[in-house]
Amino acid sequence: MVVRRRDFLQMAGVTATAGFASGCAVRNDKVSATPSAARAGSLAAASPTHVSLNLVAPRISWERVIRTTVGLRPHRDSGFVLKAEKFGEKTVIHDYGFGGAGMSLAWGCGAMAADMALEHNDRKAAVLGCGSPGLTAARQLQRRGFEVTIYAMSVPPDTTSNMSYAGFTPTTALIANEHRTPAWDVQFRRAAEISYRQLQLLAGAPGWGVYWIDSFNATDELNEQRPSEREDDLLPESMRPERDREVFGPGEHPFPTQYAVRTSSLAIEPSIYLDKLVADFLLFGGKIVIRKFDTPRDLTSIPEFLVVNCTGLGSKTLFNDNELVPIKGQLTLCIPQPEVRYRAFGRLRNSTVAASISPRSDGIVVGNMMERDNWSLDPNPDVRQQNMDAAIQFFAVMRARSGRVAPLDRTGELVPRSQPFAYIRPA
Numbered sequence: 001m002v003v004r005r006r007d008f009l010q011m012a013g014v015t016a017t018a019g020f021a022s023g024c025a026v027r028n029d030k031v032s033a034t035p036s037a038a039r040a041g042s043l044a045a046a047s048p049t050h051v052s053l054n055l056v057a058p059r060i061s062w063e064r065v066i067r068t069t070v071g072l073r074p075h076r077d078s079g080f081v082l083k084a085e086k087f088g089e090k091t092v093i094h095d096y097g098f099g100g101a102g103m104s105l106a107w108g109c110g111a112m113a114a115d116m117a118l119e120h121n122d123r124k125a126a127v128l129g130c131g132s133p134g135l136t137a138a139r140q141l142q143r144r145g146f147e148v149t150i151y152a153m154s155v156p157p158d159t160t161s162n163m164s165y166a167g168f169t170p171t172t173a174l175i176a177n178e179h180r181t182p183a184w185d186v187q188f189r190r191a192a193e194i195s196y197r198q199l200q201l202l203a204g205a206p207g208w209g210v211y212w213i214d215s216f217n218a219t220d221e222l223n224e225q226r227p228s229e230r231e232d233d234l235l236p237e238s239m240r241p242e243r244d245r246e247v248f249g250p251g252e253h254p255f256p257t258q259y260a261v262r263t264s265s266l267a268i269e270p271s272i273y274l275d276k277l278v279a280d281f282l283l284f285g286g287k288i289v290i291r292k293f294d295t296p297r298d299l300t301s302i303p304e305f306l307v308v309n310c311t312g313l314g315s316k317t318l319f320n321d322n323e324l325v326p327i328k329g330q331l332t333l334c335i336p337q338p339e340v341r342y343r344a345f346g347r348l349r350n351s352t353v354a355a356s357i358s359p360r361s362d363g364i365v366v367g368n369m370m371e372r373d374n375w376s377l378d379p380n381p382d383v384r385q386q387n388m389d390a391a392i393q394f395f396a397v398m399r400a401r402s403g404r405v406a407p408l409d410r411t412g413e414l415v416p417r418s419q420p421f422a423y424i425r426p427a
């Protein structure tokens with residue numbers, strides 16, 4: 001669901017009261033004394049008319065939890081592998097190792113792998129793997145005229161890609177900065193640009209589950225919002241989220257922090273998106289064969305001489321890539337709330353754990369985690385508890401403004417019911 005600033009402003013009306021109970025709209029409140037939201041990252045941009053956010057608070061509670069999912073991000077300290085290798089008569093084009101960026105970079109690396117395949121005489125290709133990298137590589141091959149068969153031991157909904165949070169996060173858990181090389185950086189930028197363009201074209205297209213959404217980082221420290229030097233350097237200018245950065249000051253947003261920083265995010269609903277990729281692949285004549293490969297020798301049993309390897313973590317044993325390491329991720333999902341149309345991330349002052357929500361049609365995603373070298377696919381109950389506790393507390397404060405629940409003050413303490421709730425405006 002797209003909620004754009006422009007749309008907000010078209011919906012805006014002049015009103016004196018600020019409420020956060022329903023809808024997702026912005027009000028143009030006439031306020032004379034309060035400092036205005038600082039637009040485009042500048043706090044100096046004070047104006048007598050400012051815009052307040054009216055966001056539906058998510059209902060996060062244990063009773064609304066519907067599942068917890070785990071996935072293992074296929075990380076390599078030196079980044080993804082995109083190169084061709086010969087195994088006897090077979091040419092294998094590797095396309096794997098995307099860490100926390102495999103939903104973001106797949107179209108681009110798939111296009112580059114397919115361009116490498118064009119250098120080969122054959123127009124029949126095998127793709128190993130049926131997650132986001134495998135399916136997009138297969139579509140890129142089909143677009144270039146290849147007849148493609150996907151071989152995989154698991155297909156959606158049973159891939160790591162289905163367990164993804166699935167934002168456009170092209171640099172997340174992707175590479176250790178000190179391992180970057182100029183050649184890899186060039187591959188990365190090209191992959192990121194192709195992917196970003198492709199996902200933009202799918203955004204809002206029926207049946208794809210790709211869309212733009214506002215993301216709010218609720219914070220007391222505006223300096224925390226500055227992008228890291230690494231991202232500044234690696235990520236092309238056009239993809240930096242802070243390009244479209246808007247700061248809402250005290251009193252202008254419903255979060256229990258001083259500021260709320262809005263950026264625009266490109267997001268994917270993994271189950272819808274991957275099913276659509278499978279459907280498109282089949283529509284263009286693709287075949288899917290369920291099978292496992294144990295060693296490169298197993299490739300002799302398939303007819304194709306051209307193979308694109310998108311097995312992710314599977315390449316550790318299959319192609320003996322010892323650099324691959326899992327980074328375990330875990331998401332908890334609550335019953336969907338279609339009226340919540342923004343992502344939010346923030347932390348109460350007395351909390352060590354950040355709260356986050358991301359609304360999808362299959363549930364409101366709560367929390368996330370990154371644990372290197374943990375191969376367990378079992379949910380970690382302590383992480384689930386921490387993520388849920390943080391989200392319940394944080395969003396209860398936000399929700400309290402609607403007067404529907406017992407309020408907490410901005411440090412997370414319960415305010416006695418006899419006391420009317422009032423937003424505690426930071427000094």
Ligand SMILES: Cc1cc2nc3c(=O)[nH]c(=O)nc-3n(C[C@H](O)[C@H](O)[C@H](O)COP(=O)(O)OP(=O)(O)OC[C@H]3O[C@@H](n4cnc5c(N)ncnc54)[C@H](O)[C@@H]3O)c2cc1C
Pocket residue numbers: 070071072073074096097098099100101102103104105128129130131132133134151152153154155159160161162163164165166167168169170291292293294310311312313314315318328329330331368369
């Ligand atoms: C919690 C979490 C949050 C994430 N958030 C994001 C995000 O916001 N944005 C983003 O871009 N990315 C995100 N990711 C990362 C993204 O999900 C992964 O990078 C991506 O899914 C990896 O895809 P893959 O093809 O390597 O793995 P998979 O999707 O699992 O696909 C691998 C395929 O290879 C097959 N295979 C493996 N070994 C063999 C074998 N020996 N023989 C036959 N078949 C084999 C598997 O069966 C499967 O079909 C997240 C991941 C997690 C877990």
